[in-house]
Amino acid sequence: MSVRTVALLTAGGLAPCLSSAVGGLIERYTRVAPDVRIIGYLDGYAGLLTGRSIEVTQQVRAQALRLHDFGGSPLGNSRVKLTNAADLERRGLVEPGADPLRVAAEQLMADGVDVLHTIGGDDTSTTAADLAAYLAEHGHQMRVVGLPKTIDNDIVPIRQSLGAWTAAEQGALFARNVIGEHSSSPRMLVVHEIMGRHSGWLTAETARRYRADLVTRPFVPGFGNDPRCWDVHAVYVPEVDIDLEGEGGRLSAIMDEIGCVNVFVAEGAGVDDIVASLESAGQEVPRDAFGHVQLDEVNPGEYLASTFAERIGAEKSKVWKSGYFARSAAPNDEDLALIARCADLAVSAALDSGSGVVGQDEERGDELRVIEFDRIAGGRAFDPSADWFTDLLKDIGQA
Numbered sequence: 001m002s003v004r005t006v007a008l009l010t011a012g013g014l015a016p017c018l019s020s021a022v023g024g025l026i027e028r029y030t031r032v033a034p035d036v037r038i039i040g041y042l043d044g045y046a047g048l049l050t051g052r053s054i055e056v057t058q059q060v061r062a063q064a065l066r067l068h069d070f071g072g073s074p075l076g077n078s079r080v081k082l083t084n085a086a087d088l089e090r091r092g093l094v095e096p097g098a099d100p101l102r103v104a105a106e107q108l109m110a111d112g113v114d115v116l117h118t119i120g121g122d123d124t125s126t127t128a129a130d131l132a133a134y135l136a137e138h139g140h141q142m143r144v145v146g147l148p149k150t151i152d153n154d155i156v157p158i159r160q161s162l163g164a165w166t167a168a169e170q171g172a173l174f175a176r177n178v179i180g181e182h183s184s185s186p187r188m189l190v191v192h193e194i195m196g197r198h199s200g201w202l203t204a205e206t207a208r209r210y211r212a213d214l215v216t217r218p219f220v221p222g223f224g225n226d227p228r229c230w231d232v233h234a235v236y237v238p239e240v241d242i243d244l245e246g247e248g249g250r251l252s253a254i255m256d257e258i259g260c261v262n263v264f265v266a267e268g269a270g271v272d273d274i275v276a277s278l279e280s281a282g283q284e285v286p287r288d289a290f291g292h293v294q295l296d297e298v299n300p301g302e303y304l305a306s307t308f309a310e311r312i313g314a315e316k317s318k319v320w321k322s323g324y325f326a327r328s329a330a331p332n333d334e335d336l337a338l339i340a341r342c343a344d345l346a347v348s349a350a351l352d353s354g355s356g357v358v359g360q361d362e363e364r365g366d367e368l369r370v371i372e373f374d375r376i377a378g379g380r381a382f383d384p385s386a387d388w389f390t391d392l393l394k395d396i397g398q399a
Contacts, residue, residue, distance in 0.1 A: 001141055003351055005037045007053070007113045010073040011044035011080070011120040015149045015163030016170070016329045017339055019074055021119045023067030024343030030061045033351060039111065044120075045080035045127065048104050049093045053111065068336060071328040073119075082127050105134045108142060115350040118146040119162075122155050122378035125357045129373035132355065145346045145370065146357040147339075151327050154199035156377040158359035159366050162342065164202065165334040167195075167326040171206035172213060174322035175264070181318060182229050182260035189261050189309050189317035193301035195327065196266035200237020201382040203266040204389050206322075207235045210264075211392065228258050234398055236304070238268040239384045243399075248311030250397065255312045263308070267323070271300050341368060 008025060010018045022040070029036050038056035041047040054075070067074060081087065082100045094100050108116065108131065118128045125146040132144045148158045151167035175192050182188045194203040211232060219227045233254050236242050251261050275285050301319040309317040331339060342358045349358065349370045356370040363375075384390075393399070 001114065001143075001353065003033070003036055003114045003143075005039065005112045006115045006117065006350065007039050007041060007108070007111065008075065008117045009041040009044050009048060009119070010075050010077050010149075011118060011124040012077065012149065013079070013121075013151075014072055014077060014327045015151045015161075016071055016166035016327065016331045017147075017149055017163035017335055018077070018119055019070040019072055020068040020331050020336060020339045021147050021149070021162060021343060022074055023064045024339055025117055025347060026056055026061055026064040026067075028343050028347040030064070032347060039113075040075045043076040044078040044124075045082060045104065046078040046091075046093055047076070048107055049080070049082075049088065049100060051107050051110075068339075069330055071330045081123070082130070101130060101134055105131055105138065105140075108135065109138075109140050113142060115143045115145065117346060117350070118144065119149050120146070121148070121150045121161075122376050124149075125376050126373060129355075143350055143353065143355045144373075145350045145355060147342050147346055148357055148359045151202055152196050152199045153201040153205075154196075154378060154380040154382075155357075155359070156380040157361055157363045157371065157375060158357070158380075159362040160338065160360055162339055163327070163331060163335055164205075165338075166329055166332045168202055168205035168209050169332055170326035170329045171202065171322045172210035174320070174325050175206070175210045176213065178320040178322075179230055179262050181320075182262060183224075185316040187255055187259060187313060187315040189255075189263070189305060189312065189314035191263045191265060191301055191305045191308075191317065191319045193265055193267055193319055193321045193323075195323035196238065197268040197271075198238055198379045199382045200239050200266045200269070200384065203235060203237050203264055203269075204382060204384075204392070206326075207232050207264045208388065208392055211395075226258060229260050229262075231262065232264050232396055233261050234263045234265075234396070235393065236263070236265040236269040237382060237384060238266055238271070239381050242270050242304075244307060244311070246399070248308060251308060252312040255314065261308075261312060261314070263304070265301060265304055267300055267321075269300065270304060274300055274303050345370070 039053045042052040088094045128144040148161040150161045153164040305317040360366045
């Protein structure tokens with residue numbers, strides 16, 4: 001099978017790797033297979049369903065290096081589940097009664113796509129695999145090579161997803177400013193809510209990076225500039241139940257001693273309890289097209305803040321969310337290096353008949369390879385027993 005046309009799409013939520021990954025793929029094809037035509041579908045699978053794409057011109061190829069300096073995606077994103085026909089009809093992406101998988105497959109065939117590169121999470125990758133299987137059944141061979149994107153770092157079995165390191169770094173930068181709000185009111189409770197529906201990796205890594213930066217800063221403790229007031233006093237992740245009573249007592253003592261409390265919490269921490277409480281009270285819990293609880297509507301950070309504010313005697317509490325700030329950043333040097341390695345391997349695999357998701361396979365000694373689609377899954381949990389995380393909790397006095 002010769003490769004004549006390659007298509008790119010980015011899908012799902014943003015992460016600090018999308019623009020760079022698109023640029024890296026374009027650069028690599030231009031270097032090793034300059035005659036291959038490249039198109040990009042606009043707004044992810046929404047653009048594929050509606051036949052909206054853009055050509056990668058010679059001018060774009062010459063300037064693709066500039067894409068590494070930007071966050072977001074030059075192609076646009078959307079959250080689309082191709083097996084949820086009712087949702088796609090409601091959004092006007094397919095005609096009533098149409099099979100979205102067939103609509104997408106026919107568009108790929110009409111565009112003559114031989115290789116589809118997806119940059120997204122597990123849903124994005126497995127959906128692309130479904131498309132490839134559908135096309136094969138109808139006589140059109142198409143390779144699919146994905147790149148793993150998620151700031152939660154929660155794709156099975158991938159050790160490090162693209163953009164996650166940058167998101168943690170940016171979350172720590174965000175916290176450096178908002179924790180200054182501890183001085184805005186007596187007995188202030190600052191809650192830093194961090195993205196992470198099922199995995200606490202981003203919250204834990206953000207706290208680690210924040211505290212690593214904190215110890216490099218000189219303070220004036222004799223004049224109210226106390227490093228204890230700038231520290232993290234609690235870190236809550238979805239993998240560990242929150243002991244409200246025990247933590248309430250511990251944080252109350254910190255509040256009495258220094259006059260403030262700073263908490264880092266993953267947006268998915270305690271959600272199951274919140275949902276159960278709402279549903280038992282007869283309230284409908286809003287969910288998205290994938291069946292996920294809409295966390296912005298449930299607002300776990302506000303729930304936790306109000307619960308702790310009463311227990312620790314806070315005069316004022318405030319929740320600050322770093323998610324959109326962190327996920328929209330341009331990639332840092334760590335991520336740029338990983339993106340480049342993944343993009344190079346993705347192109348080599350595409351030209352050499354490979355399909356799958358490029359990533360560090362933690363079940364194969366962290367080897368960077370093309371991982372089989374049937375091994376890709378979401379919801380990889382963070383390991384709260386990791387030495388670096390237990391050391392962090394010990395340092396801040398959290399059991």
